[in-house]
Amino acid sequence: MPKAYVFTRYGGPETEALVEQTRPGPGPGQVLVAVRAAGVNPVDWKQRTGYRRPGGPARELPAVFGNEVAGVVEEVGADVSGFAVGDEVFGNPVAGGYATYAVLPVAVTAHKPAALSFVDAAALPVAAATAYDGVRQLDLPSGATVLITGAGGGVGVAAVQIARAYGVRVIGVASDGKKDFVESLGAVHVPSGPGLAERVRAAAPEGVDAVFDLVGDGVLEEAATLLTDRTKLITAGASQEAAERLGGARVARARTAAVLDEVAKLVVDGRLRPFVTQSFPLEGAAEALRTVEDGHARGKIVIEVAI
Known part of the structure; x- marks a missing residue:
């Protein structure tokens, strides 16, 4: 029987459970994917607490965790072209990805290059794609300097590398324990606090x-004081209202297959390393989530789903 890791109500870790799940079916414009790996992100546990993107739909409970997966197409829905059963893909699931199966809309699903592992591909649709969108939004010339807060986390690690790939100098804010790691990415490390x-x-x-900014709260406010042009202040760690109050904006997410193709190409070309530092089986999803929720993750955490 297929399995999924879910939260049964809004709240803390006590709401989580590994359950059996009926195999879902794809609707029009969707594909059903046998999940091989699912990325773990802070937004996953935040959604368990009741957070949802502005204007986004309420989750139907119990809700499956996870917002990025890689796997193999098992079934193709109506009105789908360019995808066939057996294709290796990665993207953003409709309703969770910590599961044996996930449904993906083809609009945010890309073919996985053969040179890219399922584990690395699963680390790209949220963190790396957010980083890519943010760096492109800033549109800095080669030689400019960008300050990246939260540089040691999943999005931060990708943002540092993508900015460096475009010739931008990076000041990376992270804990003292992540100093060597951040510097290994090509950034100048500055301790957080x-x-x-x-x-x-x-x-x-x-x-x-x-x-x-990838932290929010007081960090965003303090970082804003370093800029004379607040239009060059973007955040994925604070609300749109908080960003606008400081003269900045949220990262404008493209959420397209084209962006996924671009970040995959950066990996294949050797300009971006997903830095998956730990992987857990589906049965260990609780531990994977705690690692991210407790703020101790270094790089990306991924759940591998057994075939």
């Missing part, structure tokens, strides 16, 4: 041209 702006000014006395 109170007094951030002063440390950034010391590391970049000529100033920073943009801020890509």
Whole structure:
């Protein structure tokens, strides 16, 4: 019997359960995928607490965790072209991905290059795609300097690498424990914590041209003081209202298969490493989520689903 890791109501970890699931079927414009790997992201546990994107639909409970998967097409829905049973794909599921099977809309599903593993592909549709969208949104010239907060997390790791691939200098804010890791990506490390702006000014006395925030709250506000042009302030860690109050904006997500193709190409070309640092079986989904929810994840966490 297929399985899925779900939350049965909104709340804390006590709402989570591994359950048996009837095999879903794809609707028009969708494909059913046998999941091989599913990425774990902070938004997963936040959705369990009741968070949803502005304007987004309420989740039907119990709800399956997960927002990015890679796997093999098992069934093709009506009005679908370009995909066939047996294709290896990755993308954003309709309603969760910590499961044996997931339904994906073809609009946000891409063919997985043969050179890309399922585990690495599953790490791209949320974190790497968000990073790609943000770097493209800032549209900085080669030689400019960007400050990236939360540089040691899933989105941050990708954002540092993508910015560096475009010739942009990166000041990466992360904990002291992630200093060597952040520097290995090609960024100048600045420790997180109170007094951030002063440390950034010391590391970049000529100033920073943009801020890509992945933390939110007070970090976003302090980072904003480093900019003269607040249109170069973007965040994926705070609300649109918080960003606009400071003169910035949320990362504008494209959510297209074309973006997935681009980030996959960056990986295949060797310019982006997904940095999957831990993988867990579906039966270990609770531990995978705690690793991310507790803020101790370094790089990306992925759940591997047994065939």
